[in-house]
Amino acid sequence: xxxxxxxxxxxxxxxxxxxxxxxxxxIHDGPGIRTAVFLKGCPLRCAWCHNPEGLSAAPELxxxxxxxxxxxxxxxxxxxxxxxWDGDVPVLDECRCTLCGECADACHAEAREMLGRERTxxxxxxxxxxxxxxxxxxxxxxxFSGGEPLAQAEFLLELLRGCKARGLHTVLDTCGYAPWxxxxxxxPHVDLFLYDLKLMxxxxxxxxxxxSNALVLDNARxxxxxxxxxxxxxxxxxxxxxxxxxxxxxxxxxxxLAGPPPVTVLPYHRLGADKYRRLKREYSLDGVAAxxxxxxxxxxxxxxxxxxxVDVEG
Numbered sequence: 001x002x003x004x005x006x007x008x009x010x011x012x013x014x015x016x017x018x019x020x021x022x023x024x025x026x027i028h029d030g031p032g033i034r035t036a037v038f039l040k041g042c043p044l045r046c047a048w049c050h051n052p053e054g055l056s057a058a059p060e061l062x063x064x065x066x067x068x069x070x071x072x073x074x075x076x077x078x079x080x081x082x083x084x085w086d087g088d089v090p091v092l093d094e095c096r097c098t099l100c101g102e103c104a105d106a107c108h109a110e111a112r113e114m115l116g117r118e119r120t121x122x123x124x125x126x127x128x129x130x131x132x133x134x135x136x137x138x139x140x141x142x143x144f145s146g147g148e149p150l151a152q153a154e155f156l157l158e159l160l161r162g163c164k165a166r167g168l169h170t171v172l173d174t175c176g177y178a179p180w181x182x183x184x185x186x187x188p189h190v191d192l193f194l195y196d197l198k199l200m201x202x203x204x205x206x207x208x209x210x211x212s213n214a215l216v217l218d219n220a221r222x223x224x225x226x227x228x229x230x231x232x233x234x235x236x237x238x239x240x241x242x243x244x245x246x247x248x249x250x251x252x253x254x255x256x257l258a259g260p261p262p263v264t265v266l267p268y269h270r271l272g273a274d275k276y277r278r279l280k281r282e283y284s285l286d287g288v289a290a291x292x293x294x295x296x297x298x299x300x301x302x303x304x305x306x307x308x309x310v311d312v313e314g
Contacts, residue, residue, distance in 0.1 A: 017155030020053050020116040020147070022127050025134070028313070030171035030192060032140025035128045037159070039144065040116045041151035043177050045210040046198070047284045048237045050272030054147030059099045059116035062278045063092065068111040074103035115279075121158045128168065141169025141191070150178040153186070160189035176216040183219050184226075192229045195220060195261075199241050200249035208240055221257060230261035236299060237268045238291050247299050251306035262309040265300055267291050269314075 021038040023029075029036040041057030042049075053060065068090070075083040075090050082096035083103060101114040128142045135141050142163050149156045149172060156172075163170045172186065173194040197216070199205040205213035223230060232254060236242050254260050268290050276283040291299075296312055303310045 015122075015155075015158060016118050016120045017152045017159075018057065018059060018116045019119045019124065020051075020059075022124065024127070024131055026143065029143040029145060029173060030141070030194065031169075032138035033131065033134040034140045034143045034171070035131055036143045036145055037124055037128070039146045039149045039152050039156065042146055042148040042175070043151060043211060044148065044175055046208065046235075048235060048240070048268055050269070050275075051145075051147065052272060052275050052279055052281060053115040056116075057151065059101075059114060059118075060279070061092070061097065061099055061101070061104065062113050062115060064111050064113070064278060065089070067109045069109045071109075073106050073108070074112055077102050077106040121155070121162055124159060125162045125166065128163070129166065132168075135168065139169070141171065143171040143173055143194075145173035148175055148177065150174055150182055150186070153178070153182045157186050157189070160186055164189050176219045177211060178215065178219070180215075180219055180222055183223065187223065187226065187228055190228070192231060193223060195223070195230050195232050197232050197234055197250055197254075200246055200253060204241075204246070217253065220253075224257040224259060224261065227259075230257075231264060232261050233264045233266055234299075234303075235266045235268065236291050236296065237285075238288055238295075242291055242295065242299065244302060247302045248306075251303045251308060254303075254308055255306040260308055262311065263303055265296060265303075265310065265312045267296050267312070267314060 018040040019037060020040050023036040023038070026034045026036040038051065038054055040054050042055050045055065049055065070088050072090065075085065079100065079102060080096050080098055082093045083090050084093070099114070101117060104112040104114045144156060144159060160170055169191050170189060171192045171194060172190045175196045197220070199208055199213060202212050202214065234250060254263060268288070273283050273286065300310045300312055
């Protein structure tokens with residue numbers, strides 16, 4: 001397990017963790033063609049998060065009523081008897097459910113879905129190994145995302161070590177919110193950090209994400225000083241962090257780092273909004289429109305004026 005200072009105790013190495021998706025042939029999670037592994041659990045609560053299924057550290061079972069064919073297979077399959085008919089609707093007794101996932105596995109209509117399952121390091125790396133020829137041809141590899149991968153630091157460390165032992169390029173997509181000891185522990189095994197910066201003002205950051213940005217900024221400085229390869233990503237959310245003051249402050253901070261990193265602007269989108277409904281959670285940015293191309297170009301120009309290399313995704 002990790003100590004309070006981020007060290008790893010020799011006698012306890014985690015070889016399993018909770019994964020909510022493994023996406024093969026990804027082209028948006030680092031260079032080349034990649035396998036993106038999404039780990040559950042995140043200490044932030046960003047209103048614009050497009051992977052809300054990754055926020056909770058625990059597996060979750062969701063039901064899509066519009067897909068249900070009322071066949072009753074899930075009821076017959078459940079080993080705990082946690083599903084029963086209520087009229088013509090199969091209803092789950094959450095107190096009896098053990099999240100084994102057998103109902104989801106048996107549902108041909110995919111009306112029931114497990115968001116997150118325990119996976120071993122070996123199971124995850126076996127999936128990643130399938131696409132080695134594509135990595136070799138494209139300069140790709142494996143990306144660990146979430147959620148926040150550093151929230152499962154021991155599992156992440158073993159996955160990264162396994163990738164490097166197999167000669168696979170590694171990317172860590174992170175919000176940077178973790179003790180430096182934890183970040184420094186995984187750093188030697190990460191080829192590229194995709195590093196989110198959301199807001200420079202601490203109080204605004206706290207209101208938007210639920211946490212201070214002090215760790216995020218300190219870790220960015222320390223990674224740059226250590227010579228880690230960084231690509232900073234700025235999610236551009238209208239009314240939250242797209243104002244000139246925040247963009248200029250972000251550019252000033254990045255330009256002052258040791259070896260200023262390239263920046264990718266990520267315009268806000270609503271692709272995750274439907275996930276909140278399935279998870280029975282409120283989507284607080286309902287009605288917020290994406291920034292127009294003129295605003296995105298303006299933000300890019302403000303950052304470039306600081307001497308930064310800036311790209312826009314999408």
